[in-house]
Amino acid sequence: MPQYLLSLIQPAGEAPPPEVLDPIMRDVAAVTAAMRAAGAWVFSAGLHAPETATVVRPAGGEFLVTDGPYVEAKEHVGGFTVVEAEDLDAALAWGREVARATTLPVEVRPVAKPGV
């Protein structure tokens, strides 16, 4: 079954206060539960802020470690879910659910080689 990466596009800055975030997290948990029930859920994770990232890059046999993120941007990937879906329409249907729950844009991208 083909897989799709659903990336959550989050604006830079502080996370919303608990009274906003808590109901969102409940909605997200409900979507994840629905994915599991449908047998579509493969993996999902929320990420720490981009400022916590570190970049390792090959540099002439050595590795250069620098403070991240790799790209500074107004928006970044705040979390992701991998789902199994028969085709793009099925993946977009999950994408809509995630966007509805999080109130954020979701990028739906096909996985080329699952498990590699």
Added chain:
Amino acid sequence: MPDVEAVFRESYGRAVAVLTRLLGDIDAAEEAVQDAFLTAVQRWPAEGVPPSPAGWIVTTARNRAIDRVRRESTRTDRYRAAALLADDSPPPEEGAVRDDRLRMLFTCCHPALAPAARVALTLRLVGGLSTAEVAHAFLVPEATMAQRLVRAKAKIRDARIPYRVPAEADLPDRLAGVLAVVHLVYTEGHTASSGDRLVRTDLCAEAVRLARELAGLMPDEPEVLGLLALVLLAESRRAARVGPDGSLVPLPEQDRSLWDAALVAEGQELVRRCLRRGAPGPYQVQAAIQAVHSDAATAADTDWSQVLALYDHLVALTPGPVVALNRAVAVAEVEGPAAALALVEALDLPRTHLLPAVRADLLRRLGRDAEAAAAYDEALALVGTSVERDFLQRRRAGVAGT
């Protein structure tokens, strides 16, 4: 012997649609169909054109695809070839072809594709235009268009955009996307956004063909009939819309005897037919507006209050500055240019000559010539085709002051 090129154009979309279902891949389908065309070119001159050229192309393309799969055979492919052989060995019946053509149309117009790619794919895979013709239609180099088509097809393949007519729940939205593509082909043909010709006849004809095709595929969708009526009524005025010197002739000044009476009658009949269904949508209302214009023997006979009522309806269905601008033109006829000007000045529609051109015309009619000239200048700075520019310049020359 029928024109082989015409047969090809007619058969291409049908054959690619059927083969895409059988092979599960658009590129492989196109390759097989091109193989079949090549065989036709070699054989038809000597053996004669078969009784059903389109069916022959599909059958030959399927056989070619099976040969190819066998040649490049891996074990799985052999199974696929066997499945192909077993699958509907007689030529597919008309109903099945219709379903395949609809699938292809919905795939080409999928919202996950960029709008320009949707139009290009539809013209190529549904309309059967060659890549060179599609490139020409959009005034881009052939290599650019080829690249655009390759990328779009790669996305269809890699992201697995389904080859399927959407489920009932998604159909209204998805159908709107298909209609928008066909309408875009027509408007680009009707008023080319750039170049030295106002009307690109080839694109208009292609849009009419696509709209007819769609109406044949989905005869029960009122908006499909509405779109067909809209393009037919616009098409009926083509001869009157461009003067002998290639200049633009606006609707009120057109010689109505040049309108194509058969297209007018067909368009009006479609408007009546779809409005009877009682599910009016934006295309039906736009077609109804054009039908009111088509009813008037002279510009002075136009039932403007009917036009305005229809625009009120259209604004409610699809609010937006372009519709509001067109409605203001109707208001000018019913309530006078001053009332219309007040509406136009409240609109925000940057980057197009349409707004300043309408404002200029209203100011001209109010005798505010200096302001009209300034508005014409504003419109001239934004206009895309030389024919429309000439029209605006003539109008500007008509108002006093320089």
